Amino acid sequence: MYFSGIQKLDNLLLVSVPRDLVDDEVIQLRRDVLQAIRQFKSQIVLLDFSQVDICDSFFGRFIYGTSQMTKLMGAKVIISGLQDAVIETMVELGMTLPDVDAVLDLDDALELTSRMFKRNGKLGGADADNEAMPDDDDKVLAK
Amino acid sequence: MSSSPNTLFFRIETVHDVSSARRKGLMLAMDMGFQTADATKIAVVISELGRNIVSYAGKGTITVLSQAGDNSRKYIKIIADDRGPGIKNLNQVLDGGYTTSGGMGLGVSGSRKLMDEFNIRTGEGEGTTITALKWL
Ligand SMILES: Nc1ncnc2c1ncn2[C@@H]1O[C@H](COP(=O)(O)OP(=O)(O)O)[C@@H](O)[C@H]1O
Numbered sequence: 001m002y003f004s005g006i007q008k009l010d011n012l013l014l015v016s017v018p019r020d021l022v023d024d025e026v027i028q029l030r031r032d033v034l035q036a037i038r039q040f041k042s043q044i045v046l047l048d049f050s051q052v053d054i055c056d057s058f059f060g061r062f063i064y065g066t067s068q069m070t071k072l073m074g075a076k077v078i079i080s081g082l083q084d085a086v087i088e089t090m091v092e093l094g095m096t097l098p099d100v101d102a103v104l105d106l107d108d109a110l111e112l113t114s115r116m117f118k119r120n121g122k123l124g125g126a127d128a129d130n131e132a133m134p135d136d137d138d139k140v141l142a143k
Numbered sequence: 144m145s146s147s148p149n150t151l152f153f154r155i156e157t158v159h160d161v162s163s164a165r166r167k168g169l170m171l172a173m174d175m176g177f178q179t180a181d182a183t184k185i186a187v188v189i190s191e192l193g194r195n196i197v198s199y200a201g202k203g204t205i206t207v208l209s210q211a212g213d214n215s216r217k218y219i220k221i222i223a224d225d226r227g228p229g230i231k232n233l234n235q236v237l238d239g240g241y242t243t244s245g246g247m248g249l250g251v252s253g254s255r256k257l258m259d260e261f262n263i264r265t266g267e268g269e270g271t272t273i274t275a276l277k278w279l
């Protein structure tokens with residue numbers, strides 16, 4: 001079995017994608033992610049790939065599919081941590097991932113999501129309607 | 144003497160076989176001195192061709208040959224061999240984006256782009272042998 005490493009960080013779902021997943025584990029991981037989005041009412045899903053060093057076209061399809069499914073749940077996927085060698089290989093293989101937003105690493109991802117929270121109070125979560133976002137809503141993301 | 148070719152041989156029947164073959168291929172390439180990006184490409188080609196064996200032929204073999212000696216130019220050669228149905232519409236498959244299984248249709252066409260030399264022998268009912276080489 002795989003260790004999925006799905007973590008809730010306020011309205012974020014942080015998913016550390018393990019290396020060497022085989023197909024049924026990939027599908028299970030995706031189901032776990034979708035379930036966690038529902039359970040935690042997450043609005044942004046960070047898929048972190050920093051552990052992944054081999055990414056074939058099946059895996060690329062997983063990334064794209066997960067981002068589409070997440071969208072249908074009203075959330076958004078951001079991918080982070082793709083290694084240089086993985087990026088070069090994916091692109092030369094012909095895998096472009098349209099509509100999938102990426103950032104360099106986890107720090108950048110947290111910064112980006114913090115800005116998104118700021119722009120749109122709705123991203124504040126289930127009870128965001130009750131009161132306006134606090135001014136220092138950056139702190140929402142602080143650990 | 145280290146100038147004779149080394150061989151890794153894998154029986155491919157499941158995605159687990161593919162996973163272990165690509166990881167060992169990656170390690171071999173790194174050990175030989177391939178840069179990370181090139182070693183990654185070799186691993187992905189093993190993954191794509193191995194996955195095709197599992198999906199379309201049921202079973203087959205992958206052989207990874209390396210010429211790692213001091214005297215001659217070093218390379219890694221991947222030979223993916225099966226006795227499955229053979230590849231129909233080879234031209235479309237090589238163009239890329241063509242799939243009979245709902246995949247991305249990038250396995251064969253993309254593998255060709257990732258390697259320096261690429262050769263396919265396939266015939267209906269005769270199986271498929273793909274040979275792919277990357278120079279160090
Ligand atoms: N070893 C094989 N034996 C028979 N058919 C194959 C084999 N490899 C590939 N094919 C055929 O070529 C098509 C394209 O393969 P590929 O480029 O790997 O893309 P995908 O696997 O995503 O369809 C497959 O859909 C399949 O019809």
Ligand SMILES: [Mg+2]
Nearest residue numbers: 191195246250
């Ligand atoms: Mg394929």
